[in-house]
Amino acid sequence: MGNRKNVVAMILAGGQGSRLYVLTTKVAKPAVPFGGKYRIIDFPLSNCINSDIDTVGVLTQYRPQELNAYIGNGQPWDLDRNDGGVHVLQPYMTGSTGEWYKGTANAIYQNMDFIEQYDPEYVVILGGDHIYKMDYAKMLDQHKRQNAAATIAVIEVEWEEASRFGIMSVDSENRITEFVEKPKEPKSNLASMGIYVFTWSKLRDYLNADEANPNSKNDFGGDIIPAMLAAGETVVAHKFDGYWKDVGTINSLWDANMDMLINPQLDAFGSDWKVYTRNPTAPPHYIGKNARVEHSIVPEGCEIEGDVENSVLFHSVMIGEGAKVRYSVIMPGAVIDPGAVVEYAIVAEDAHVAAGAHVGADPKDTHPDKWGIAVVAAGVTIGKNRTVEPKDMIDSDLADKEAK
Amino acid sequence: MNNLHGIVFGYSTEHQQGLRELVDHRTAPSIPFGGRYRLIDFVISIMTNAGVTDIGVLMEERYQSLLDHLGAGKDWDLSRKLGGLKLLPPFALAESHRHKGSNNYFGVMDALSSVRTYVERIRQDYVAIADAMTVANFDLAKVFENHLQMGADVTAVCLPDDRYLDATVRFKFGQDGWATDVKICKDGSLQHAEGIAGLGFYILSKELLLSMIDDCAEHGEYDFESGVLLRHLSELKIGSYIVPVFAARPETTQLYYELSMKLLDSQVRRDLFPRDRTVKTKVRDEAPTYYSPDSRSKNCLVADGCYIEGDVEDSIIFRGVKIHPGAKVKGCILMQDTVVEAGAELQCVITDKDTRIKEGRMLMGHESYPIVISKGSEV
Numbered sequence: 001m002g003n004r005k006n007v008v009a010m011i012l013a014g015g016q017g018s019r020l021y022v023l024t025t026k027v028a029k030p031a032v033p034f035g036g037k038y039r040i041i042d043f044p045l046s047n048c049i050n051s052d053i054d055t056v057g058v059l060t061q062y063r064p065q066e067l068n069a070y071i072g073n074g075q076p077w078d079l080d081r082n083d084g085g086v087h088v089l090q091p092y093m094t095g096s097t098g099e100w101y102k103g104t105a106n107a108i109y110q111n112m113d114f115i116e117q118y119d120p121e122y123v124v125i126l127g128g129d130h131i132y133k134m135d136y137a138k139m140l141d142q143h144k145r146q147n148a149a150a151t152i153a154v155i156e157v158e159w160e161e162a163s164r165f166g167i168m169s170v171d172s173e174n175r176i177t178e179f180v181e182k183p184k185e186p187k188s189n190l191a192s193m194g195i196y197v198f199t200w201s202k203l204r205d206y207l208n209a210d211e212a213n214p215n216s217k218n219d220f221g222g223d224i225i226p227a228m229l230a231a232g233e234t235v236v237a238h239k240f241d242g243y244w245k246d247v248g249t250i251n252s253l254w255d256a257n258m259d260m261l262i263n264p265q266l267d268a269f270g271s272d273w274k275v276y277t278r279n280p281t282a283p284p285h286y287i288g289k290n291a292r293v294e295h296s297i298v299p300e301g302c303e304i305e306g307d308v309e310n311s312v313l314f315h316s317v318m319i320g321e322g323a324k325v326r327y328s329v330i331m332p333g334a335v336i337d338p339g340a341v342v343e344y345a346i347v348a349e350d351a352h353v354a355a356g357a358h359v360g361a362d363p364k365d366t367h368p369d370k371w372g373i374a375v376v377a378a379g380v381t382i383g384k385n386r387t388v389e390p391k392d393m394i395d396s397d398l399a400d401k402e403a404k
Numbered sequence: 405m406n407n408l409h410g411i412v413f414g415y416s417t418e419h420q421q422g423l424r425e426l427v428d429h430r431t432a433p434s435i436p437f438g439g440r441y442r443l444i445d446f447v448i449s450i451m452t453n454a455g456v457t458d459i460g461v462l463m464e465e466r467y468q469s470l471l472d473h474l475g476a477g478k479d480w481d482l483s484r485k486l487g488g489l490k491l492l493p494p495f496a497l498a499e500s501h502r503h504k505g506s507n508n509y510f511g512v513m514d515a516l517s518s519v520r521t522y523v524e525r526i527r528q529d530y531v532a533i534a535d536a537m538t539v540a541n542f543d544l545a546k547v548f549e550n551h552l553q554m555g556a557d558v559t560a561v562c563l564p565d566d567r568y569l570d571a572t573v574r575f576k577f578g579q580d581g582w583a584t585d586v587k588i589c590k591d592g593s594l595q596h597a598e599g600i601a602g603l604g605f606y607i608l609s610k611e612l613l614l615s616m617i618d619d620c621a622e623h624g625e626y627d628f629e630s631g632v633l634l635r636h637l638s639e640l641k642i643g644s645y646i647v648p649v650f651a652a653r654p655e656t657t658q659l660y661y662e663l664s665m666k667l668l669d670s671q672v673r674r675d676l677f678p679r680d681r682t683v684k685t686k687v688r689d690e691a692p693t694y695y696s697p698d699s700r701s702k703n704c705l706v707a708d709g710c711y712i713e714g715d716v717e718d719s720i721i722f723r724g725v726k727i728h729p730g731a732k733v734k735g736c737i738l739m740q741d742t743v744v745e746a747g748a749e750l751q752c753v754i755t756d757k758d759t760r761i762k763e764g765r766m767l768m769g770h771e772s773y774p775i776v777i778s779k780g781s782e783v
Contacts, residue, residue: 035692036691036692037691037692037708075478076687076689261694274689275689275691276689277689279687279689281682281683281684282677282682283438283439283440283673283676283677283683283705284438284439284440284705284706284707284708284720284721285693285705285706285707286668286670286673286704286705286706287701287702287703287704287706288702288703289702289703290702291701291702292700293695293699293701294695294696294697294698294699295695295696295697296694296695297691297692297693297694297695298692298693298695298706299692299693299708300440300692300707300708303670313692
């Protein structure tokens with residue numbers, strides 16, 4: 001059908017993100033709000049359009065409704081195209097069979113027809129759970145220059161962290177000589193970012209072979225790349241030295257949000273590589289007469305009457321007079337009543353922290369074993385004068401309590 | 405299909421010279437307002453929020469910024485195959501309807517006669533006509549429902565309180581609810597006159613509008629209030645619908661300044677930006693606003709994409725404004741992409757788009773006469 005495309009990007013957005021616990025009981029991880037006005041998936045989607053890739057498949061599986069509605073026709077990312085554009089791809093039935101995606105490679109295998117209709121030269125495979133700005137065009141250039149079958153984006157990580165990642169060893173021309181998933185004794189500190197460029201004709205063959213292998217876990221890192229290396233294909237590493245952060249856990253999500261406050265590398269305020277998002281329709285935010293806002297991000301629709309320090313707020317957040325919000329992430333529509341305290345916490349969408357309640361604690365005031373980010377799930381009310389301890393995750397309402 | 409069509413007069417009708425520098429580069433309905441909007445956004449949003457699907461915007465001159473702002477109407481969901489937004493720039497053939505030697509419409513009926521074929525082709529039976537300078541937010545669906553229920557020929561949207569409007573038309577209504585008198589004064593001297601202030605927002609049938617366009621053209625009338633309402637006062641059932649909300653029409657720079665500052669009042673914000681009738685505008689993809697550890701801000705309305713490192717008080721800050729460390733901004737309206745460099749001090753200043761206030765400069769206006777820095781200038 002459509003015109004031929006040189007590159008098609010596929011975003012793997014089916015993960016539940018179970019380590020985000022109560023934040024992903026209703027939405028898939030890529031739809032989790034991030035950085036004051038974005039959702040995690042805005043980053044790969046914006047990278048695609050900024051890298052001149054206008055044909056994108058988004059593979060969903062877990063709790064897809066909100067993600068589907070969010071992506072819609074792709075207009076916020078300029079991906080509403082007659083030719084190409086963004087398409088949400090769900091697992092589907094074929095005749096009497098059909099199944100959930102078994103692994104990352106199987107997800108692409110099941111959508112080979114989608115890719116084939118554009119007859120592309122290259123396919124870019126992306127995850128939906130990282131925060132970074134990256135020009136995939138540069139990676140494609142390297143892929144073509146080195147005439148590779150596969151190119152994997154890598155980033156240098158701290159040596160002590162290296163055993164948490166898929167680690168590559170490379171030769172002087174960045175050709176990958178060895179790939180080990182989570183090595184106990186890493187030989188290199190180049191970690192896979194889960195971003196791949198494949199020559200489509202090659203990948204197609206390996207996907208078919210992988211599907212025929214009953215022992216395969218159908219995973220790119222675990223099966224496809226090792227198979228390519230074993231067969232002697234040219235697999236190269238593309239080094240990336242910008243900001244890149246996994247947001248798969250509560251702590252890393254909180255960290256990455258805090259990074260937004262001091263992050264010249266990600267440069268959210270730079271205009272040359274914008275991150276696009278579906279904009280809410282809200283008036284500018286209002287900072288009240290007795291409010292104090294320091295080192296924080298505040299988007300439209302907020303009404304701030306209290307103190308906000310070192311925090312990332314999302315749109316339409318209300319912070320009452322005398323309330324204190326410190327080192328926290330407050331998601332869209334959340335209400336913090338006058339006199340409430342929220343610190344070192346993530347308060348999800350439309351949650352309500354009533355007067356006198358205290359959510360989270362400063363690590364200074366807590367035993368290190370007991371400390372962690374406190375989380376209030378979407379729509380939950382923390383009643384008057386209630387306390388939410390550090391590390392707690394509250395997913396149902398807490399009733400009011402008498403003041404002490 | 406919603407049976408109401410919208411026609412917006414997207415040009416400044418009267419006192420635009422009072423807007424000074426703000427209209428040097430643009431037509432008045434395109435003046436930025438409230439941190440992220442243009443004046444015209446309010447009237448268009450009133451219409452779309454009431455389910456109006458087809459809106460025509462008449463333009464006259466210096467409409468380039470308006471074209472850029474409205475585009476295909478996508479941000480209001482008005483980019484449609486059938487209906488949607490229709491931009492109506494001045495039409496050459498309409499010369500026959502105008503006085504020789506003038507490029508301006510003499511009034512809304514004059515403007516409408518120049519787009520008579522467009523009016524003929526309207527798919528709906530009823531038309532809402534509105535001045536794009538009106539800043540308000542009310543439920544037009546209720547006004548329309550009332551219009552049909554009452555069996556009115558014309559419904560005028562009216563206000564109980566017109567402190568910020570400079571009403572140019574006032575009505576007296578009889579026992580039966582129909583207008584018995586219309587006072588018209590285009591220079592705002594009706595401020596203290598008796599009668600209920602009209603907002604310049606009307607509903608009437610397409611059929612009546614067409615016959616009135618012809619009637620006005622034949623009798624040398626150009627104005628809706630005098631040519632239609634006053635001239636046909638005895639034959640037409642002119643009803644009213646009172647909307648108890650904040651409404652304003654900033655027709656001078658002083659009024660513009662005063663009205664903008666009203667947005668710092670939470671009741672006014674609730675009136676203008678209710679969550680169930682949002683005001684839509686052109687999307688500009690900006691990061692959220694960042695406040696630095698040393699910044700100090702109080703009582704201000706701030707849009708996205710700003711980087712605030714200095715002090716801001718009692719001000720309206722538009723998208724993409726940068727305020728450097730040590731800068732002091734008080735009682736100001738800083739439009740899109742204004743940069744205030746370190747140590748500069750501004751009081752009662754309106755900076756237009758893309759202006760730059762260099763390091764250490766001090767500018768002091770007064771509430772009664774705010775200084776305006778023209779678009780793109782450097783101080």
